[in-house]
Amino acid sequence: MITIPAGSFEMGLNGVSPNEKPTHQVTIATFAMGKTEITQAQWKAVMGSNPSYFAACGDNCPVEMVSWDEAQDFVKKLSEKTGKQYRLPSEAEWEYACLAGGKNQFCGGDSMDAVGWHSGNKNNPTHPVAGKQANTFGLFDMSGNVSEWVQDSYHKDYTGAPIDGSAWQDDDKQRVLRGGSWNYPPQLTRAAIRFGDKPSNHFNSNGFRVARALP
Structure with missing residues (x-):
């Protein structure tokens, strides 16, 4: 886990996709976030099985074929095993951690080839975690490899979104992937x-990937 320092940032992006606006200032409290996406080995250690379609990729590859509901089961069981309260990050926490104080196009820089696996450089579908450049906070694979569930309900844009870093939840029709x-x-x-x-x-x-609050 990586400690993410408290701070404020401008969330969203105007002029690209309607669901990324309006930009708005958000304040984030200190929290901890997984250095990598949850791996197949980590999932198996908690849940006892491996749902991954790409299981042959290996223990150090991200677990996939996991629903938001199943991610909730994982964080609940992980919390019970460790005595620490794990959860999914909020969407605001995720973007704040991704940007790490910068304004890069991707999480960790402006070259996607440097920071993550995508359709143009993947060779294989998923790859072992932490194989690309980390961002300033020391987080790997925030862009690419697998999309990441966060806690929030999906909204068509940020009108009315919280500005305190909390998850924006009002229904279970859709949840957000980042x-x-x-x-x-x-x-x-x-x-x-x-x-x-x-x-x-x-x-x-x-x-x-997982997160948890810090004192």
Whole structure:
């Protein structure tokens, strides 16, 4: 886990996709975030099985074929095992951690080839975590490899979004995915890109990383 320092940032991006605006200032409290996406080995250690379509990629590859609902089961069991309260990051926490105080196009820089796996450089679908350049906070694969579930319900834009870093939750029709994945072109792995999907859906391009509050 990496400690993410408290701070404020401008969330979203005007002029690209309607669901990325309006930009708005958000204040984030200190929290901890997974250095990498949850791996197949980590999932198996907590849940006892491996749902991954790309299981042959190996223990150090991100777990995928995991729904938002199943990610909730994982963080609950991990919390019970460790005595620490793990959860999914909020969408605001995710973007703040991705940008790490900068304004790069991708999480960690302006070259997607340097920071993550996408449809133009993947060779294989998923790859072992931490194989590309980390961002300033020391987080790997925030752009690409697998898309990451966050806690929030999906909204068509940021009108009315919280400004305190908390998750924006009002229904279970769709939940948010961030970061893009191995089967997306670079323009769909940008720091501001966001998608929604049903919380029960499974895809071999979707995974997650964990977070927890700090005192």
